Amino acid sequence: RILLFLHQNFTRHAPPQLLKRTLDSLKLGTKRNILQIQPDTKLIDALNIFVEFRVSALPIVDSNGVVVDIYAKADCLSLARERGYAKLELPVLQALTHRMNFEGVQTCSQHDTFGDVLEKIIGANVHRLIIVDQQKRLQGIISLSDILAFFIGK
Amino acid sequence: RILLFLHQNFTRHAPPQLLKRTLDSLKLGTKRNILQIQPDTKLIDALNIFVEFRVSALPIVDSNGVVVDIYAKADCLSLARERGYAKLELPVLQALTHRMNFEGVQTCSQHDTFGDVLEKIIGANVHRLIIVDQQKRLQGIISLSDILAFFIGK
Numbered sequence A, B: 001r002i003l004l005f006l007h008q009n010f011t012r013h014a015p016p017q018l019l020k021r022t023l024d025s026l027k028l029g030t031k032r033n034i035l036q037i038q039p040d041t042k043l044i045d046a047l048n049i050f051v052e053f054r055v056s057a058l059p060i061v062d063s064n065g066v067v068v069d070i071y072a073k074a075d076c077l078s079l080a081r082e083r084g085y086a087k088l089e090l091p092v093l094q095a096l097t098h099r100m101n102f103e104g105v106q107t108c109s110q111h112d113t114f115g116d117v118l119e120k121i122i123g124a125n126v127h128r129l130i131i132v133d134q135q136k137r138l139q140g141i142i143s144l145s146d147i148l149a150f151f152i153g154k
């Protein structure tokens, strides 16, 4: 069975140092064609991207490419609860202002180790980290889905 | 623009009682072809379903169709952290025993109101509820993705 083959293969070659390698060297995460929005993107346009492309979050990026915030699928829940149809034409950043306990966008560098990224995702209890450079410019995304696929060797 | 049309259309027809209507009457959630696993399904087989079908969780169902637990994509994180390759051949239920602060599977009924479902999802901080009947047998799934698509009228 192909699954079993992959699994055994992966097990045999998994170096104990795997957690010490960088995202970059493991080619972990998505680096191209990142779906992103701007601070003034209308909420309705963001929601349509979710439905069309089945990603779970969109980084909000300013005109210099710097990641300023993130809009996740879960953020639409409050809209539904408040029957916030009127808000759909608002800029996405404005729709996020009431968000509670928000600790800022969780990011990492492509030079971070796989182990550090795992700890950060678990510690922050998030589904993904945004990969940024030293100037906080968007470089990519690493999500649970990527880690899972990597883990089973796909 | 079609988005604008949909949005305006939806706004006009959205009854204020929307939150009081049942999932059933709104046809909200997925009721057919629910991807599910058994307590003795091997972890590796569960992970492969995630990668192949891009759903975010699998209800664990016993031989009577009763929902006994749930395996979510996020549950694989601990595996990756512990380099748990050896665990991939374990039954999924066994791999879940160390899970902390787990309050049981969050479920709802197809006769629950949309408002109640929203409150439960927000309160339990989960991505989806499993829809069950009075005997806790699997009926379907309602996830953030469904609510989002419904909200923008798609």
Ligand SMILES: Nc1ncnc2c1ncn2[C@@H]1O[C@H](COP(=O)(O)O)[C@@H](O)[C@H]1O
Pocket: A029, A030, A033, A034, A035, A036, A054, A055, A056, A057, A058, A059, A128, A141, A142, A143, A144, A145, A146
């Ligand atoms: N905004 C985004 N743009 C492009 N790809 C993304 C985005 N968010 C997540 N992904 C990738 O899409 C896949 C599924 O992501 P997710 O549904 O967020 O777990 C993973 O390979 C992610 O790296």
Ligand SMILES: Nc1ncnc2c1ncn2[C@@H]1O[C@H](COP(=O)(O)O)[C@@H](O)[C@H]1O
Pocket: B029, B030, B033, B034, B035, B036, B054, B055, B056, B057, B058, B059, B128, B141, B142, B143, B144, B145, B146
């Ligand atoms: N285990 C599953 N089997 C079948 N459909 C599912 C399952 N989990 C979620 N879905 C549906 O798949 C879509 C995306 O779900 P999710 O990625 O969990 O937000 C939604 O329409 C869900 O109702």
